[in-house]
Amino acid sequence: MTDLSRARTRARERARTVGVVAEAADEQATLAAISRALDVPAYYAADLDALAACLRDLSWLPVGPVELIWVDGPLRDADPRTHQRIASTLDGACRPDGERPFRVTRV
Helix, strand or coil, rough: CCCCHHHHHHHHCCEEEEECCCCCCHHHHHHHHHHHHHHCCCCCCCHHHHHHHHHHCCCCCCCCCCCEECCHHHHHHCCHHHHHHHHHHHHCCCCCCCCCCEEEEEE
């Protein structure tokens, strides 16, 4: 079983909504993959400010824990600065409580 498979299995045990971002090696591809993984609304603009706003809201998702699994190696290797900016945005959106607790797991 791969690390990603294990992460998916664990996430499905603890979260109602699970999204996976893999193989994205630049900013736009990563933001688009996050958008798809969490089925963000059409008004989402593909930039970090919009991502942060969407992740603070999450009201379009069913009530319950939300987990994003991010295979971050491709972006980290290709563009460490952008990786850090996106990682900071995702980390800043994490919260352990509320109607839709949000967690990011990096693989």
